[in-house]
Amino acid sequence: MTCCRPNTVRFVLGFSTASLFPETVAHQCQNFFYYCFLWISPGTSLDFDTHPTRAYGARSAAFAWANASNSATGVVLIEKFTNDHISSTEFRKGAPSTRPWGLFMPECPFCRVSHQVKAQHANNQRLNLDCDCGARASSVRQPARVEQVMANHYVYPFPCDLEDGITWKLGMQTLTGRWTSTPRSLRGSAPHKTDRT
Numbered sequence: 797m798t799c800c801r802p803n804t805v806r807f808v809l810g811f812s813t814a815s816l817f818p819e820t821v822a823h824q825c826q827n828f829f830y831y832c833f834l835w836i837s838p839g840t841s842l843d844f845d846t847h848p849t850r851a852y853g854a855r856s857a858a859f860a861w862a863n864a865s866n867s868a869t870g871v872v873l874i875e876k877f878t879n880d881h882i883s884s885t886e887f888r889k890g891a892p893s894t895r896p897w898g899l900f901m902p903e904c905p906f907c908r909v910s911h912q913v914k915a916q917h918a919n920n921q922r923l924n925l926d927c928d929c930g931a932r933a934s935s936v937r938q939p940a941r942v943e944q945v946m947a948n949h950y951v952y953p954f955p956c957d958l959e960d961g962i963t964w965k966l967g968m969q970t971l972t973g974r975w976t977s978t979p980r981s982l983r984g985s986a987p988h989k990t991d992r993t
């Protein structure tokens with residue numbers, strides 16, 4: 797959905813999934829409009845362009861309320877502040893074992909796939925990542941550009957391609973992986989940093 801009235805709100809709200817039954821988000825979309833245009837979320841400015849914007853606050857309020865929708869899809873908000881300033885973020889429910897901090901499970905840089913990677917809590921909100929090949933990334937911290945906005949709900953850049961490296965070890969070898977939702981075919985040819993210890 798879009799809203800483009802001059803000097804008021806300029807945003808696009810969408811869903812980061814290949815397929816979605818509209819019924820599963822209809823109620824939340826209704827709430828989004830309510831929070832954005834009829835009711836002001838606490839801590840949100842009356843000014844449409846001040847961060848956190850009304851659309852930003854409305855997304856959190858509407859889509860965290862119905863947790864089920866966020867396990868199926870992320871909610872993307874693209875906001876235009878000026879011609880040079882466009883913000884694009886995704887909001888999603890996180891689950892340590894499947895969606896750590898709301899993100900895609902990272903690839904193991906040794907296997908170059910993510911489906912073999914399992915995550916579990918380490919200490920202090922950190923995670924240990926283990927791949928079936930034997931590689932492990934220990935005590936991985938929440939990436940810097942991921943913001944927790946509500947219990948178990950996170951906002952991060954969309955598309956997600958974070959600078960934070962994940963240090964993986966397999967035997968004596970160390971490789972650095974990344975948090976990204978960009979398909980490998982679109983990522984260019986930059987190889988993973990390799991560092992032998």
Ligand SMILES: [Zn+2]
Pocket residue numbers: 904905906907908912927928929930931
């Ligand atoms: Zn692996």
